[in-house]
Amino acid sequence: MLNPNAAGVYAIAPTPFHDDGRIDEASIDRMSDFYREAGCDGITVLGIMGEAPKLEPEEAVAVATRVIRRSRLPVIVGVSAPGFAAMRTLTRAVMDAGAAGVMIAPTSNLRTDDQIVGYYRQAAEAVGDVPWVIQDYPLTLSVVMTPAVIRRIVMDNPACVMLKHEDWPGLEKISALRGFQKDGSLRPLSILCGNGGLFLDFEMERGADGAMTGYCFPDMLVDVVRLSKAGRRDAAHDLFDAHLPLIRYEQQPAIGLSVRKYVMKRRGILASDAQRKPGTALSATAKAEVDYLLARLSRQDERAGRLAA
Amino acid sequence: MLNPNAAGVYAIAPTPFHDDGRIDEASIDRMSDFYREAGCDGITVLGIMGEAPKLEPEEAVAVATRVIRRSRLPVIVGVSAPGFAAMRTLTRAVMDAGAAGVMIAPTSNLRTDDQIVGYYRQAAEAVGDVPWVIQDYPLTLSVVMTPAVIRRIVMDNPACVMLKHEDWPGLEKISALRGFQKDGSLRPLSILCGNGGLFLDFEMERGADGAMTGYCFPDMLVDVVRLSKAGRRDAAHDLFDAHLPLIRYEQQPAIGLSVRKYVMKRRGILASDAQRKPGTALSATAKAEVDYLLARLSRQDERAGRLAA
Amino acid sequence: MLNPNAAGVYAIAPTPFHDDGRIDEASIDRMSDFYREAGCDGITVLGIMGEAPKLEPEEAVAVATRVIRRSRLPVIVGVSAPGFAAMRTLTRAVMDAGAAGVMIAPTSNLRTDDQIVGYYRQAAEAVGDVPWVIQDYPLTLSVVMTPAVIRRIVMDNPACVMLKHEDWPGLEKISALRGFQKDGSLRPLSILCGNGGLFLDFEMERGADGAMTGYCFPDMLVDVVRLSKAGRRDAAHDLFDAHLPLIRYEQQPAIGLSVRKYVMKRRGILASDAQRKPGTALSATAKAEVDYLLARLSRQDERAGRLAA
C-alpha cells in the first residue's frame, strides 16, 4: 500500500491499443515488464496520458488489473471523474485487484481555496480508506493550488500520502512544502514530479522524492533520481541535459502522447502507437524530427559509453 | 424517432434521488406522468441538469429506460462524454430501449471553428445512424459556435436534426439560422431553446420551434409556446412575465437545480430534492424566497382566473 | 468622500459619444442631470459599461471631471487597469477633480485567495489614501472571491469602504458578509449591487445597502431601494417585477450596453447610442423588441397610476 515514504520513479503508463482501437493486452504485458526492468519503483495507470476517459469502466478495471498482476510493482490508478459514484466504483474495483493507491485530479470548475479543499474532502469520502495522491496540474486542469491549500488537504485527510507535482513553474512550491514540514505544520508527504520531467533536475534538488511521469526513457529518470540523491549533481545534469531536447519535444500539449507512443513503438514496447478518438497523430515530418532526436541521443550515448555512467 | 419537425416543449428532466442518494424510481414515474400531463411533447434525460456524470453507466441506462417506458413520449438522452467509447455504448443502450434520439455537447477544450466541426464529425461516427441534437451552451461549456459553424455541422451530418439553443445572448443566432434556411444554405432543423426559458418569449418570435428546458412549471412553457405560435403575442408575454421572477431565480448557476428540485418536491412530483455529491443545497432563506415567489405566482394565478386564459 | 455608510443608488454611467466617436459633452451634462433628478445618490463613471478602456487617459479624466462638476453628486471612478502606474495616475487626477472614491476590479489572471488579497494590497498602495471599492464580478472578470477573501481585503485595507457586489449567484454572499459583521469579524462596509439589477429585489432583503448599476430606469431602482428599506416588501416586488422583462433583456452580455444606450437615447438623455469600437449594435428586430418592452412597461405604468405608488 502506498505511503508517504514512496520515492523513486513511478512511470505514467499509456494505454496500449491495437490499430483498430481494441486494448492490446500483449503490449500491456511488455510495457509492464519494460517499466520494471527499467528500474521503476511503481507504475501509474489511467492518468491523463492514459486516455482514461476513452475507456469503458470495465476496460479501465481490466487495464489496471493486468498491469498490477504483470508488473508486480506498486500501481497507482487514476480515478478522477466528474462524479463521485464512478470514482468510488473504480477505486473499489482496482483496490480489490491489488492497486497500491489512487490518484485524484480536481475538476476544472474549482476556483477558490475553499472549493478545492472541499472537493478533496468529498473525494476522500468517496474513495474511502484508501491511500491517495493529489494531482496538481494547473496547465491542463485550470485549478491553482497554493502550498497552503495543499497543506490543508493533506492535514485534513489522513489517507492522502502523495503529491503529484506538476505546477509550472513549480520549484518554489516544492521548497515551500518542504519548508512547512521543517516548521512542523505539514506531516510527511511523498512528492513525485510530473510535467514530462522537464524540470526533474532541479525538482530533485528542491526536495522532491522522485518522478511520476511517462517520458519514454524511464531508465534515464531512474538514473537522474539516483544520481541526484547520491549528490552527484553534475552527473545528474549531464544525463538529464542529454535527454532534454527529446523531453522538451515530448512535452508539447496535445501531441505529447503521440510522441511518447511513437517512441515506445520504435523501442519495441508497444505494437501500435494508435490512440482512441479523439486523438492526434504525428505527421511524417514530426516522426522524422523524433527520429533525429533519437539518433542524436544514441550518438551521445555511444560517446558517453553508457548514458548514466 | 426524432426529426427536424420536432416542436413544442421537451422537458429537461432532473434525476430523482432518495435522500441517501439512491435513484428514486417512484419519483421517476410521477415525474414522467407529470410532464405528459403538463402537455410536454417530449422529455430530455441525462442532460447537464440531470446530474448525468454522477450516475454509473448502468444507472444512466436504467433512468432513461424507465422514463421512456413510463412517459410514452419521445425521449432524448444526453450522451455527452469525454470519450467516444462511453458515448457509443450509452447511445446503443438507450436507442435499444426506445429513445427518440441523443444529445451531444462539445467538450470544453474546443476553440476553433474547425475543432468544433471536427469534434461533431467524430461524435456522429461514434453514435452511428441515430438522430441527434447539438447542444450549444457557451456559458457552461465554454465553446462558442457561430451560426455558420452550426450550419457546417448540420450540413455535414444528416443525422443531426435539432439544435438545443442556449447561447446567451442568442436571439440573433436564431434569426441568422432561420435566414440561412430562407437563402437555401441550411436544411430544415428543429430549434428548441434552453437557458431555463429566460428568453422564451422572444425566442419564439425569432423562429424557435419551442423550448427544451427544465423550468419547474412546464405547463407555462407549453402555454407560452402555444400562444406564441397562435400569434397571441400579448397573452404569451403576460403569461411569461408572470413567471419571470421565478424563472430568473431558477436560472442562477450552481443553485438552479436546487431550486428546481425544491419546487418539484413542493409540487409533490419528487419525494426528495436531494442531489448526489458534489451538489448544492438551498439555505433556509433561499427556500423562503422561493416560497414567496410561488405565493406571488399563485396570487397572480387567482387574479387571472387561469394563467393562460 | 465615500465612506462605509454610502447607500441608495449609484448609477453606472455609460460614456456618451457622438456618432463619429467623439465624446459628447452635452449628453454628459444631460445624463448627469437625469441621474440627479431620478434620485440617485451617486454616479459611477468609467466602469466596465463605461467603455473605459477605449478612452485616452486625458479623455477619461475629462469625462470624470465633467460628471463630477455637473452632477454635484458623489462620483466613483473606475480606475481598473492592467498596470498600477496608470491606476495611480488616473486616481490622482480624478481625486484632484473632486471624485468621492475609486473602484478597482481584479485582473483576470488571479486565481488563488492569496493572489487576490495580494493584488488588492498592491492596488491599495498604488491609489494611496483614497476611499475605494472592490468590484466582485466573476462572470466577466473570471475571478472568484469568497466572503472570507472579501473580509481579508476589507480588514487589510482601511481605505476600502464599499463592495460592488455582482457575483452570480450572490444572495448567500451578502448574507455571509452581513453575518461576519454580526459576529464582529468584519468592520462596516457598504454593499451596493450590480448585475444590471437582476436580483435587486432579494439583494435588498439580504442586507444590501442599495444598487450600483446602469439599468436605464434608475428611478425604479431608487423606488425599489426605498420601498424595500421601508419594509414594503410586496410593493417593492410589484414595481421590480414590472421592470424585470426589460432588466433581463438589458442584462444580456455583449449587447447589454447597446440596449441601455438605445433606451437612454429614446428617453432623450443621450444624443446618440454609438459605441466606440469594438462595440456592438442592435439589429432592427432587437430594437423593436426593446420598443415592445417599453410599450408594455408604459401601459403597466398607466394602469398603476404611478409605478411606485
Added chain:
Amino acid sequence: MLNPNAAGVYAIAPTPFHDDGRIDEASIDRMSDFYREAGCDGITVLGIMGEAPKLEPEEAVAVATRVIRRSRLPVIVGVSAPGFAAMRTLTRAVMDAGAAGVMIAPTSNLRTDDQIVGYYRQAAEAVGDVPWVIQDYPLTLSVVMTPAVIRRIVMDNPACVMLKHEDWPGLEKISALRGFQKDGSLRPLSILCGNGGLFLDFEMERGADGAMTGYCFPDMLVDVVRLSKAGRRDAAHDLFDAHLPLIRYEQQPAIGLSVRKYVMKRRGILASDAQRKPGTALSATAKAEVDYLLARLSRQDERAGRLAA
C-alpha cells in the same frame, strides 16, 4: 519599414527600470547596443515581456523612441491595447519616431474564427497604413488561431507583413502556412518565432524566417538561425542544445522575465533586474540555479572553443 522579407533575430527587449521603478535610460542604451552587437536584425519593444501595460502612455513612447534612435535597427513596437483609441495613438507616435512597424495581439475574449478575423480588421483600421505583425500566442492570450484564420487575416490586410509565431505546439502550423504559400493561397509573410526560443531548432527547419524572442543570449539565436539557414543541421542543434537547459528555465511562465532580467544584469547589460508591480522576484535558490546553468554553459563554451564554431 518592415516588410514580408524580414528575417533573422528580432530581440524582444525588456523595459529596464531602476530599483525604484523609474525607467533606466542608460540601461536602455546599453541594451540597444548589446542587441546590435549580438547581431540582431531588429528589436521589438513593449511586448508582453516588456511590461508595456505598466507604462504610462508617454513613457511607452519614450522607451520606443530611445531604442529606435540608439539601436539604429528596425524596431517593432507592441501596441496591443484593450481599446483602439490607445492603439491608434501609440502607433502614430512611434511611427513618427521612426518605428519599422507595430505588433498586435488579440484580446483574450475572442473565440470564433470570425471574431478573430473581425478584430484584426478593426485593429488594422485603427493603426492605419503601417506595417504590422500578428501575435499568435495562445498559451498567454487564450486565443487560438488556425492556419486558415491567419491566412484570412493576412489576405484581408495588405499591411500585415509578419507573424510572431508562438503557438504551442506550433511546428505543424509553420508547415501549414508555408504549404498555403506553395499552393498560392497565401502571399509572402515573414514568420518569426517566439516561445522563448524553446523550439527554434525545428522551427527553422519547418520554414521559419527567424526568431523574435528575448532569450538572454541573442547571439546564440543569431548563430542558430545562421547555421540552420546554411544547412548545418547538426551544428545548429549542438549549439541550441547547449543552451536548452537555460532556455527551458527562462521559459517558465510568470518568472521567466525575472530570469531574463537577472541574467542581463549579471551580463552587465541592465543596471537592475527590477520589475514594476505587479512583478515577480527570484528566490535566492532560483538565482543559484540560474548561476549553475550559466556556469555549465560557460564550461561547455570553453570546451567547444567558441559556442557556434
